[in-house]
Amino acid sequence: MDDLLYQYNRWWEEPFTLPGLYRRERYLGYLRHHLRIGRVVLVTGLRRVGKTTLMRLLVEDLIGAGADPHTILYVSADDYLLREHSLLDVVESFRRIHKLSVDRAVTLLFDEVASKEDFQQQLKTLVDREYCSVIASSSSAALLKDKGGLLTGRSITLEVQPLSFTEYLEFRQIRIARRDRGLLDTYFREYARDGGLPEHAGSPDREYLMTLVDDIIQKDITAYRGLRDHQLLRDYFTLLMERSGKQVSINKIANILKLSPDTARRYLSYFEESYLVHLVARWGRTNERLLSPRKVYACDLGIKHLFIGDRDWGSYFENHVYLRLREHDKRIYYVYENGIELDFRTADGLLLEAKYNDSLTENQQRLFDTHQAREKVVVDSVQGLTDSSILSETQRDEHG
Numbered sequence: 001m002d003d004l005l006y007q008y009n010r011w012w013e014e015p016f017t018l019p020g021l022y023r024r025e026r027y028l029g030y031l032r033h034h035l036r037i038g039r040v041v042l043v044t045g046l047r048r049v050g051k052t053t054l055m056r057l058l059v060e061d062l063i064g065a066g067a068d069p070h071t072i073l074y075v076s077a078d079d080y081l082l083r084e085h086s087l088l089d090v091v092e093s094f095r096r097i098h099k100l101s102v103d104r105a106v107t108l109l110f111d112e113v114a115s116k117e118d119f120q121q122q123l124k125t126l127v128d129r130e131y132c133s134v135i136a137s138s139s140s141a142a143l144l145k146d147k148g149g150l151l152t153g154r155s156i157t158l159e160v161q162p163l164s165f166t167e168y169l170e171f172r173q174i175r176i177a178r179r180d181r182g183l184l185d186t187y188f189r190e191y192a193r194d195g196g197l198p199e200h201a202g203s204p205d206r207e208y209l210m211t212l213v214d215d216i217i218q219k220d221i222t223a224y225r226g227l228r229d230h231q232l233l234r235d236y237f238t239l240l241m242e243r244s245g246k247q248v249s250i251n252k253i254a255n256i257l258k259l260s261p262d263t264a265r266r267y268l269s270y271f272e273e274s275y276l277v278h279l280v281a282r283w284g285r286t287n288e289r290l291l292s293p294r295k296v297y298a299c300d301l302g303i304k305h306l307f308i309g310d311r312d313w314g315s316y317f318e319n320h321v322y323l324r325l326r327e328h329d330k331r332i333y334y335v336y337e338n339g340i341e342l343d344f345r346t347a348d349g350l351l352l353e354a355k356y357n358d359s360l361t362e363n364q365q366r367l368f369d370t371h372q373a374r375e376k377v378v379v380d381s382v383q384g385l386t387d388s389s390i391l392s393e394t395q396r397d398e399h400g
Contacts, residue, residue: 001093004081011059011069012098018060021053022171022198030158031058035133037105040123040151042144043137045160046275046299047216050198051137052076054160055109058135062107070098071106078115087113087122091130102130110136114143120150127154140220142273159330161323162196162300166386171201184382185357192316195302209306213237213276220274232257236267240277240296241307245315247293248279275299278326283333283345295334297322317356318343321379324391325352340367349374350390357381 006012031054034041043051055074063069073094075082082090087110100106108126113119113136126132138144146152163171168191176183194204197212217233227233239253254264271277276299282292297319298304304319322344325332331347340363344352351373353360358380360368368376377390385391 001082001085001090002097004079005073005075005090005094005097008075009069009073011063011072016060016063016069018057021057022167023057024050024054024160024163024167027054027158027160028057028061031135032061034156034158035107035135037131037133038127038154040127040134040136040155042151042155042157043135043160044141044144044157044275045139046162046197047139047220048197048199048212049160049162049275051139051160052111053198055111055135055137059109067107071100071104072109073106074109074111076111077119078112087116087119088125091126091132105131105133108132108134110134112138114138114140120146120148124150124154139216140224140274142270143224159326161327162302163198163201164196164324164327165191165320165382168194168196168201171198181383184386188317188382188385189310189313192301192313192320193305193310195300195305197300197302200302204302206306209302213303213306216274216276221270225270232259233267233270236264237271237276238307240268240271241298241304244277244296244298244304244308245312245318246295248296249293276303278322280322280332280334280344283335289333292336314354314356314358317382317385318354321352321354321385321391324385335367335371337367337371340364342367342371345371345373351376352390353378355380 010016031041043054045051059072059074062072073091075090077087091108095102095106113123116122119136123134123136127134144157165188169176169187174187176187194201195209200208214234217237218230221227221233222230236253236257239256240248250261250264250268254261257264259267268279272279278297278299280295280297281289284292301316301319304316322332325344325346329346329348333345335342335345335351342351342364343354351368351371353364353368355378360378377388379385379388379391
């Protein structure tokens with residue numbers, strides 16, 4: 001195992017820098033702030049969203065701030081060569097290699113930690129018995145669920161989103177002068193086609209996204225859940241993308257795919273747990289939230305574009321606004337009264353309508369004006385999107 005650990009942790013033997021990588025400071029700042037002895041930071045989000053890169057950039061930051069490189073361990077827990085070794089085994093070897101007692105503070109980074117069957121118990125054992133801080137990642141919300149409450153009080157979770165439109169421009173080194181703000185629409189449509197997965201945004205390739213979706217359906221849903229019909233799940237996901245931004249009828253989908261409603265509902269939860277889609281309930285009393293159909297949004301605009309192409313740019317705009325709201329509060333609902341719908345209502349009282357170069361209808365305006373909310377905002381253009389303090393990239397400071 002020793003040679004493998006040295007391969008993962010080249011900062012043990014040589015200077016470590018990652019020049020040229022895009023730094024997502026709002027996430028890095030969050031990790032730096034919450035990295036502390038006795039705590040586990042669980043980093044989650046869609047596959048290929050950049051979780052591994054964030055962990056490696058954090059290592060660079062820690063070393064740059066004066067941390068001893070020999071006190072930092074990174075491994076990918078799903079490495080085939082580690083299949084017979086527990087996380088405890090790995091840490092024991094790490095401490096032995098560098099002659100570090102259990103009282104010496106160390107930083108442990110475990111990528112795809114949920115590949116270890118009892119990882120919650122192992123992480124609890126580590127933070128209880130050793131002087132360590134832990135960051136662990138997973139691409140599945142279902143796998144991260146702590147059903148036994150083993151990490152209660154010991155962990156926090158950070159969900160990493162695809163690049164926002166603002167980040168996409170920075171990532172592509174596109175600078176738009178104030179006098180050229182009229183170009184924002186053109187670049188937003190380009191962003192909608194490319195999406196916000198960093199590797200793909202840097203070198204767009206339709207096959208890359210198609211393979212990614214197939215891998216998630218195959219590995220994180222079909223194989224993990226013991227399902228047989230991969231094509232059925234793919235057809236289901238296609239239906240969801242065609243309906244993204246709209247209320248989804250479980251019964252209609254069940255009829256189309258010839259499934260029972262319960263099975264259709266269960267499959268939908270699998271897509272949500274793998275971060276391929278996000279679901280939004282209706283604002284209202286508990287029974288209204290539970291019984292009303294949910295709206296579905298794509299995890300990434302590029303993946304949405306893969307299935308619906310260059311049409312209905314307003315739905316891309318609304319989807320992006322949702323993802324930005326999700327950065328700050330996941331308790332998001334839609335408003336529906338007497339056949340009239342408004343896009344978003346957050347639990348803390350923000351009412352927001354996304355209108356891409358458009359305005360509210362008369363009925364929507366009436367509902368918008370009469371609905372009780374702490375704050376009301378209409379975002380009606382890409383410029384409004386980038387200027388909005390509500391959706392600002394800096395609204396979440398580095399302390400979370």
